Amino acid sequence: MSDNLVKPENFLFGESEKDALELDCGKKLHSVNIRYETYGELSPDGTNAVLIQHALSGDAHVSGKHAPDDKKSGWWDEMIGPGKYLDTNKYFVVCSNVIGGCAGSTGPRSINPKTGKLYNMDFPVITIADMVRAQKRLMEHLKIKKWLSIVGGSMGGMQALEWAIDYPDLMESVIPIATTARLSPQAIAFDWVGRQAILADSNWHDGNYSEGDTQKGLSIARMLAHITYLSDESMKNKFGRELQDSPSYSFAFKRDFTVESYLEYQGQRFTERFDANSYLYITRATDYFDISAKADGDLAKALEPVKCHFLVVSFSSDWLFPASQSEDLVKALLKNQCEVSYCEVQSSYGHDAFLLEVDTLGKMISDFLHNRQEAVRGR
Amino acid sequence: MSDNLVKPENFLFGESEKDALELDCGKKLHSVNIRYETYGELSPDGTNAVLIQHALSGDAHVSGKHAPDDKKSGWWDEMIGPGKYLDTNKYFVVCSNVIGGCAGSTGPRSINPKTGKLYNMDFPVITIADMVRAQKRLMEHLKIKKWLSIVGGSMGGMQALEWAIDYPDLMESVIPIATTARLSPQAIAFDWVGRQAILADSNWHDGNYSEGDTQKGLSIARMLAHITYLSDESMKNKFGRELQDSPSYSFAFKRDFTVESYLEYQGQRFTERFDANSYLYITRATDYFDISAKADGDLAKALEPVKCHFLVVSFSSDWLFPASQSEDLVKALLKNQCEVSYCEVQSSYGHDAFLLEVDTLGKMISDFLHNRQEAVRGR
Numbered sequence: 001m002s003d004n005l006v007k008p009e010n011f012l013f014g015e016s017e018k019d020a021l022e023l024d025c026g027k028k029l030h031s032v033n034i035r036y037e038t039y040g041e042l043s044p045d046g047t048n049a050v051l052i053q054h055a056l057s058g059d060a061h062v063s064g065k066h067a068p069d070d071k072k073s074g075w076w077d078e079m080i081g082p083g084k085y086l087d088t089n090k091y092f093v094v095c096s097n098v099i100g101g102c103a104g105s106t107g108p109r110s111i112n113p114k115t116g117k118l119y120n121m122d123f124p125v126i127t128i129a130d131m132v133r134a135q136k137r138l139m140e141h142l143k144i145k146k147w148l149s150i151v152g153g154s155m156g157g158m159q160a161l162e163w164a165i166d167y168p169d170l171m172e173s174v175i176p177i178a179t180t181a182r183l184s185p186q187a188i189a190f191d192w193v194g195r196q197a198i199l200a201d202s203n204w205h206d207g208n209y210s211e212g213d214t215q216k217g218l219s220i221a222r223m224l225a226h227i228t229y230l231s232d233e234s235m236k237n238k239f240g241r242e243l244q245d246s247p248s249y250s251f252a253f254k255r256d257f258t259v260e261s262y263l264e265y266q267g268q269r270f271t272e273r274f275d276a277n278s279y280l281y282i283t284r285a286t287d288y289f290d291i292s293a294k295a296d297g298d299l300a301k302a303l304e305p306v307k308c309h310f311l312v313v314s315f316s317s318d319w320l321f322p323a324s325q326s327e328d329l330v331k332a333l334l335k336n337q338c339e340v341s342y343c344e345v346q347s348s349y350g351h352d353a354f355l356l357e358v359d360t361l362g363k364m365i366s367d368f369l370h371n372r373q374e375a376v377r378g379r
Numbered sequence: 380m381s382d383n384l385v386k387p388e389n390f391l392f393g394e395s396e397k398d399a400l401e402l403d404c405g406k407k408l409h410s411v412n413i414r415y416e417t418y419g420e421l422s423p424d425g426t427n428a429v430l431i432q433h434a435l436s437g438d439a440h441v442s443g444k445h446a447p448d449d450k451k452s453g454w455w456d457e458m459i460g461p462g463k464y465l466d467t468n469k470y471f472v473v474c475s476n477v478i479g480g481c482a483g484s485t486g487p488r489s490i491n492p493k494t495g496k497l498y499n500m501d502f503p504v505i506t507i508a509d510m511v512r513a514q515k516r517l518m519e520h521l522k523i524k525k526w527l528s529i530v531g532g533s534m535g536g537m538q539a540l541e542w543a544i545d546y547p548d549l550m551e552s553v554i555p556i557a558t559t560a561r562l563s564p565q566a567i568a569f570d571w572v573g574r575q576a577i578l579a580d581s582n583w584h585d586g587n588y589s590e591g592d593t594q595k596g597l598s599i600a601r602m603l604a605h606i607t608y609l610s611d612e613s614m615k616n617k618f619g620r621e622l623q624d625s626p627s628y629s630f631a632f633k634r635d636f637t638v639e640s641y642l643e644y645q646g647q648r649f650t651e652r653f654d655a656n657s658y659l660y661i662t663r664a665t666d667y668f669d670i671s672a673k674a675d676g677d678l679a680k681a682l683e684p685v686k687c688h689f690l691v692v693s694f695s696s697d698w699l700f701p702a703s704q705s706e707d708l709v710k711a712l713l714k715n716q717c718e719v720s721y722c723e724v725q726s727s728y729g730h731d732a733f734l735l736e737v738d739t740l741g742k743m744i745s746d747f748l749h750n751r752q753e754a755v756r757g758r
Binding site: 024025026124125182183184185186188189190192193195196197199200201202216217219220223224227230232235236238239240241249251252253255256257259260263267280284287288290293319322 | 405565574618659
């Protein structure tokens, strides 16, 4: 297999009651599949394993191609690969699809082993900690003793933070990017409205929808979310008030503006690759994310177990997870005398900057990982 | 009738082809009703008439009560009334429901005189300039020669700006508050998503819905818009991550958070008083609003006809119509050597501040109007 080709793998666990995955809601998940991909080789000293966490709509396919004629590469291919910022000639990179997802790991559109039918809305409501607990099983399966780093943007960053608190001995560092230690009421509110659009969709059938049915509700949820991923400035630069098809207004309700056309396309395309039920479960998991909750809202206290080094990155125009939220995290870590590097990157791209500012981010990550590995090997 | 009681009035025009209201879309509107209310008396010298413009979901009932046992007063009752900031003992205040609305003026749920049936989606797509053109007819009907001022927040401010350009000789001043000279692509995008929720609602029936049918789509549109009226900070202060009914998460998709409960309530309540079709038409009118369009995007050039004085007010935490948009307007007016006062009010209330910062705003408006009237009377 050539360097830039990758094969998705499956790790199945939890067949027995004892082996089942315990969830925060109190239920257990049986016969759990984790879809994952790996890049590069685990070094003999085991110091080069990096876990990449995907965001809400991402998947395990973070780099390379599955087949030579694939039109698209993995979602962070500019960042990760042979000779790239996160150099897979040097590091052993792992990325897995979250549970609750719809890209290979067990989620609401998987078969419920108890009924032989799709879970749909019988799937248990999961949390970010549940996702991480499943990844911990994958770590054991892959015989990784300690991650050199856990890297993630947005919801991926939430998972990275959760790892650092729940398994403080299992990583040298974490890199939370464009993320937050607890979802804000504004973000909860946007999630709520998106979910209401799905729940109200007459094609959704209480989650028991048929493949092929148009999922207009999901498309609306995605269009709404998309606005929160951009910034006022980037939308001005990208679309302005430009009209799409005609030099003048249609005086109708079809799309007139380029921005409307863009949203329509993004919403439609999303329904072709994503599951409405997964969208409900994953957004709910982010709503529930608040690492300070167990410490009565005291973020520093909640972060006390943490032992690893941090590289925290935010983006100036990100208004979904604004820099101030990263600063709250950094202040709490510093209060605990943790080792933290922090950078607020100046960017007009809004929340999406974590996927677009590859060069700026790549150099930081590359240097940080190199230094971390040197330090580990020097011990 | 006591001072704080007011009777809604109707002004019907456009019965004949010649008298019909010409619209920007090229069509004409016949048998147009304008629902309006007036407060105070027009002074013998005619220098005390103030036109108040309502925002998207507002109406003509801006002050006082219709009956002594009304639970609520008009939507800007704290600002306007006898002895209040906009003192109706001193000023003659007029407020009318916009055409396209659903609070008495002709809109999509009015009878189409050509068919004898509800217009619904046969109602023509209107613009802010069309709304203003209808108000101009009302002005003639009321025998007002010149407005002392035209005052409006949000979409009301758009109407005020449109007046200043289209009828520059008919007002001494305008007070555009928390508004913009052209809707941004971000605001167009939010409107688009809100409308898609209405269009996708299986109860909406292409606009031919029955009274009493639940309008879930409208509720979703309203919930979404509501988030844009608040600020991140005000949502943190008002809701935080507080749970509504239970000390712990439900692990379900019903409302858990106070902010979810608030949105659900606001969305539901809105469907009881507003029309889904009006929502489509009025948001479209705001999308189309760009006073610079006729001058190829040159705001100063577009504002050249303007003769009146301006008091422009923005709010620091308003991210729907941010202060920078008011500043663009002010700069363009100054370039034209117009008389402009500008204030960015420090407030955490977001866009809603124009309805909540009554004292700060009231003092400014009161002083400004007083000075304007003194100047007029001194001529």
